[in-house]
Amino acid sequence: MQIAHAIQSVEFLTEIRESAxxxxxxxxxxxxxxxxxxxxxxxxxxxxxxxALTKRPVGEVVNGLRPWKRLGFCMMVTIGALxxxxxxxxxxxxxxxWAKMIFLACxxxxxxxxxxxxxxxxxxxxxxxxxxxxxxxxAALSLTIWVGLVTFGRLIGYxxxxxxxxxxxxxxVVVLAAQR
Amino acid sequence: MSxxxxxxxxxxxxxxxxxxxxNEWSFPLLEIxxxxxxxxxxxxxxxxxxxxxxxxxxxxxxxxxxxxxxxWSLAGLVVMLTTGPAIFSSDPRMYLxxxxxxxxMFVLLAAIVYNYTTRRWAALSGASGGxxxxxxxxxxxxxxxxxxxSDWSFAGGLAMTIAGLLSFLFxxxxxxxxxxxxxxxxxxxxxxxxxxxxxxxxxxxxxxFV
Numbered sequence: 001m002q003i004a005h006a007i008q009s010v011e012f013l014t015e016i017r018e019s020a021x022x023x024x025x026x027x028x029x030x031x032x033x034x035x036x037x038x039x040x041x042x043x044x045x046x047x048x049x050x051x052a053l054t055k056r057p058v059g060e061v062v063n064g065l066r067p068w069k070r071l072g073f074c075m076m077v078t079i080g081a082l083x084x085x086x087x088x089x090x091x092x093x094x095x096x097x098w099a100k101m102i103f104l105a106c107x108x109x110x111x112x113x114x115x116x117x118x119x120x121x122x123x124x125x126x127x128x129x130x131x132x133x134x135x136x137x138x139a140a141l142s143l144t145i146w147v148g149l150v151t152f153g154r155l156i157g158y159x160x161x162x163x164x165x166x167x168x169x170x171x172x173v174v175v176l177a178a179q180r
Numbered sequence: 181m182s183x184x185x186x187x188x189x190x191x192x193x194x195x196x197x198x199x200x201x202x203n204e205w206s207f208p209l210l211e212i213x214x215x216x217x218x219x220x221x222x223x224x225x226x227x228x229x230x231x232x233x234x235x236x237x238x239x240x241x242x243x244x245x246x247x248x249x250x251x252w253s254l255a256g257l258v259v260m261l262t263t264g265p266a267i268f269s270s271d272p273r274m275y276l277x278x279x280x281x282x283x284x285m286f287v288l289l290a291a292i293v294y295n296y297t298t299r300r301w302a303a304l305s306g307a308s309g310g311x312x313x314x315x316x317x318x319x320x321x322x323x324x325x326x327x328x329x330s331d332w333s334f335a336g337g338l339a340m341t342i343a344g345l346l347s348f349l350f351x352x353x354x355x356x357x358x359x360x361x362x363x364x365x366x367x368x369x370x371x372x373x374x375x376x377x378x379x380x381x382x383x384x385x386x387x388x389f390v
Contacts, residue, residue, distance in 0.1 A: 024389040028382040034215065035381055036374075039223005043252065053248045056240055064237035068230065147216065154212050 004092035007085050016086040023086070030079045034150065037072025040065045041146055048118075048131060048139035058131065059123035066119075077104075094159045100152035106145045114138040190272045200270040207270060214263040221256025222377045224249040225295065228303055232370025234363065242366065246303040257292070279333065280390045284383025286327045286336025290343045291376035293319050298347040302354075302369040305362050313351045320344030339379060346372055 008017065016022050046052035047061045084091055091097040118138045125131050200207050228245045230236035237245060268275050275281045297316025324340030327333050346368070354365045 020389070024385050028378075028385045031215070031381050031385060032378050035219050035222035035377070036226040037223070038219040039221070039225075039256075040227060041223075042220055043224055043227060043249070046252070052252055056237070056244070056248055060237055060239045064239065065227065068236060150215055150219070151212050154215060155208060158208050 001089070001092065004088040007088040010085070013082070013086040013088075016082060023083070026079050026083055030076060030083060033072050033076040033079070034153075037069050037076065038146060038150070040069050040072070041142065044069075045139040045143045045146075048122075048135050049143075050131060050136075057123075057126045059126050062119055062122035091156065093161060094156055096152050096155040096159050100149060100156065103145055103148040103152060107149070110138070110141055110145060114141075187276065190276065193269075193272055195269065195271050195273075198270055200266065207267070210263045210267050213259060214267065217256045217259030217263060218381070219256070221253045221260060222381070224252045224256065225377060226374060229299075229370040229374045232299075232302060232366040232373075234367060241305075242303040243305060246300065253295075275387070278387050278390060280383050280386035280388075282333040283336040284380055284387065286323070286333050287339050287376055287379040287383055289323065290320055290336075290340040291373070291380055294343050294347070294373060294376060298343075298350060299369055299373045302350070302362070302366045305366070310351050310355050313347055317344050317347030317351060320347060336383075339376070343372060343376060 008014065016026065043052060044061055044065060047054075047056070047058060053061055084097070114134070118135045122135075125135065195201055200210070227236060227249055228242060231238070231240070231242045231245050240248075293316050297312040297319075301310050301313045320340050321344030324337045324342075324344050327337030327340060329337075350365055350369060354362060
């Protein structure tokens with residue numbers, strides 16, 4: 001909790017939290033990244049699964065969009081860190097936030113597990129004409145991870161800490177509410 | 181005086197019995213589907229827009245990419261346009277008076293019209309006669325000026341008017357030209373399309389902040 005407080009007390013993070021414009025602008029940028037680059041990830045996964053863009057070579061879909069997805073990922077994480085850092089105290093007790101962080105860690109593990117033997121070899125799949133099982137597994141896992149990230153990202157805003165429930169409201173307030 | 185009489189009906193609607201307001205899970209679930217829907221549609225649209233700008237999947241032509249991605253963009257749009265109105269129904273009065281929402285509605289209309297007229301023409305390198313681009317440009321211009329002057333959304337109407345004017349100019353400059361000379365114009369069309377979709381997302385976020 002102290003760490004979270006220290007993080008969000010950093011001057012520029014405090015400024016983000018307290019400004020009326022910067023926070024929604026960052027949020028917009030974060031969501032635009034999800035739309036543009038997240039959409040590219042969905043499209044790549046669907047291509048590898050043999051569902052979408054079947055007339056375009058796998059190698060072209062994977063390699064052509066790769067630099068864009070990397071750029072998007074860096075932007076998303078940077079902006080996400082600014083948003084998260086500015087509200088660190090709130091997020092550090094939010095289980096949905098931590099669930100999202102677990103999915104984010106899965107993104108890294110997924111890259112470690114599949115980069116070399118799937119994504120770096122995408123061109124080979126076109127030559128052989130067969131998309132191997134491990135590539136389809138990688139795509140299916142990627143889809144799952146990204147849907148999870150988006151889901152828990154949205155749910156972060158719906159968590160209400162326990163101590164805001166009526167039971168902890170000071171007695172006089174409850175009495176007043178009952179009289180009304 | 182109201183321009184559209186169905187508005188009065190919407191304003192009188194009492195959302196307290198709306199299922200969305202009576203359980204904890206349905207509203208967030210719809211929002212998650214809404215986000216996934218626009219990720220699919222805007223992501224696939226962006227792939228073609230980037231190609232028009234000369235970036236991304238350069239081994240394919242814009243027209244090949246447009247044909248391959250169009251069904252997925254449409255699928256995403258359908259998800260967006262079903263979950264969106266459902267979310268709207270949870271509190272129509274709040275949304276109708278929200279400047280973020282109004283802006284979003286006009287840029288969304290602009291983005292969809294533009295997507296299926298001007299941008300389509302550019303991605304297919306003028307394979308058709310361009311009549312759709314003229315009609316699209318006219319619709320954008322007319323609704324844009326209407327939104328602008330009727331005080332519905334100044335910024336939304338302005339964005340729409342600009343998109344409409346650009347469609348007209350693009351049609352004037354590029355009709356009848358050979359495919360090879362389309363690059364600079366196509367880049368402009370792709371850029372405007374991306375800007376319109378980014379504005380839609382921005383409008384959506386600002387609903388909660390204005």
